[in-house]
Amino acid sequence: MNEVTLNTLTPGERGTIARITTAASNVRQRLLEMGLVKGTSIELVRYAPMGDPIEVKVKGYRLSLRKVEAASVIIHKVAR
């Protein structure tokens, strides 16, 4: 399977969350609770004007997170 980290997507690209890696325990907990759990589909909507943070669409709502946090989210990329 095509495993990549969330921060490598370009706007409009989608994937399914596989797992969240080494982030600090509280960051990980927050990401999970915000709905970034295994099997959830996620789409990168855009980058902020200065390139960081990013905006994603997950569980029908919009979430922004920094690239450094997005780098701990492993996803299965869905081919366009």
Add this chain to the structure above:
Amino acid sequence: MSFETMRQTRVRNIALIGNPNCGKTTLFNALTGLRQKVGNYPGVTVEKKEGRLMFDDGSEAALLDLPGTYSLSANSPDEKVATDVLLGRADHTETPELVVCVVDASNIERNLYLVSQIIDRQLPVVVALNMIDVAEDAGIEIDTKALSQQLGVPVIPTIASKGIGINELKQIIANTNASATKKRLWKMPDIVEEETQELVGYLQRHHKLNEAVAFHEALTLLTAPESLEEHQDRFAPEVLAHVRKDHEKLNFMGIDRQSVVVESRYEWIKNVCSTAVTQAYRSEMNLSDKIDRIVTHRVWGFAIFLGIMAIMFQTIFTWANVPMELIGNGFDWLSNLIRNSMPSGDLRDLIVNGGLAGVSAVVTFLPQILFLFLFLGLLEDTGYMARAAFIMDRLMSKVGLHGKSFIPMLSSFACAIPGIMATRTIESPKDRLVTMLVSPLMSCSARLPVYALLIAAFIPHKTVLGIFSLSGLTLLSMYLLGLVMALSMAWLFKKTLLKGAPPLFIMELPPYKMPSLKSILLQMWERSKLFLQRAGTIILGVSIILWFLASYPKLDGATPVEDSTRRAEQLQHSFVGKAGRIIEPVIKPLGFDWKIGIGIIGSLLQREVFVSTMGTIYNIQNSDNESATISLHQQMRNDINPETGLHVWTALTAICVMVYFVLAMQCMSTVAVMRRETNGWKWPLFQFSYMTALAYSVTFIVYRVGLLLGLGA
């Protein structure tokens, strides 16, 4: 059952909880009307909002608006308060008898996460399914009956902003039996269930917890990092030893302890939604998307952001001046009236120069505070605030801060008081504190008269590079100095004193919506009231003390003479005058003499007093006309130091005084607001000290370097 007994079985104590951006505050306002009061939870700077809920039969219940939270895992102090109250471990607040959980219908999956945690708590729950209109527009259809069945609790559809569903919600609250408890609806994998149940038993035995609280604690312990560091003090060693064994066992089986619990909840939510929620159609681009395409655009995004900031800045900086001047004129009129109708003497001076001056210093801030909170309310309520943080985060992260620190810092260019009050939107307490600590370094509007006086008197009217005036550039340098220092100190504080992980930037971007004017006005009213009550009293007190110090001891045999020479002598004779002389050796290395010392001490209440103090010292008749200003400039320029035979004031002195005013905390109102916002004297005192030290060292360097460059002549 008689009417009386019915009333008694009613719940008296209700808590309102929900995710941020779910319309909880609007619902709270709709339920309570204006019957609410705002305070603080003891020991923390989290706002406590309570209201009274009136039922149709005239009975009432207390409604507590808990801080918005995504879960009960308690990341920020806000979330911790909500969690503690719900779990009944807050000493300051009773455990609610009923919980009204507000759910954003347009974002139901994630909102149900908190609902499931609250149902686990086994308190009676009512779900207010809010913003159903927004959900319908997005093509989301919710079968409330099916949802209610799935959750096992009443579900009432509401549109709080239009008052729809409020009466139904009240009915249900009134009729909910306070003893109702609910069983857990979701399940984890068997092995995790077994370990959890065993741990729940342990916790019930060792810590006398009820089942629901024990369950919450068991999950917290099972999902905690292996060190169990945060839990050492809260649980018995044998319980912790048991937890360690559980960790080993689950780790060995390859179970991700942290995610398994969250995943199981979301798995259950998915099933609930598959029965009760239908996504009728999915429009590819809704209105929010379209707005966001422009608002977060590389070019337009910045243009719009700068435009909004410019309008906001302009409003606080310039437009607020109109009401501020009106208020100022009103107080002038009043003090003249008192001056003319009372015999001259200490009492009259106390009323006019102490009391009235203090009250006017307090009230003058009101227009700025009102305007700022009008803007903040609009930005927050429409959903733009999150975008502003999204756009500015990159920049703020360079100094270790969060995108949300930008607006308070910008507001402080107008006035640090509303700026500091605006830091409430920052969740992380450390980041909030850092932002509050550095905000007063931004050049506020009260510094402008000081800059204006000194630039007009001492900076040569020259043109630089053909188009820039030297005066304008000097003014700009003062603003830049404040900005650079604020960012540097923020960076330094984040590296040292308030060291912490970089702030979490996991932030929801809520859909845009029409702002609720009622909520915004209510917030403006509450902020102003709090400012007047808490900060106002301190400012008034300081004003009276400063008046006393500037008026006593009296000159010998003095009947106060309304004469400028006399006033100058009296000021020099006073405690402030003496203090000016006493501190002269301390400020001499900065190139300041005792007159400037008096100016600095006299303007501790507010910076612009420096100008009138100079006027008094240099015997200028008490008039505001232009000739008086020019003669003040002349007097200052001509002043010769009797000891050295040199001019007291040079361009370098003027620059040094300005630099000192950029950096020093010459504003007791800010100190008072810091005291209120941080709930203690520690941080305002620290802030006062560090800023004074910073001002002294930087001014010293500027003066010495200036002398070396031969600018002192």
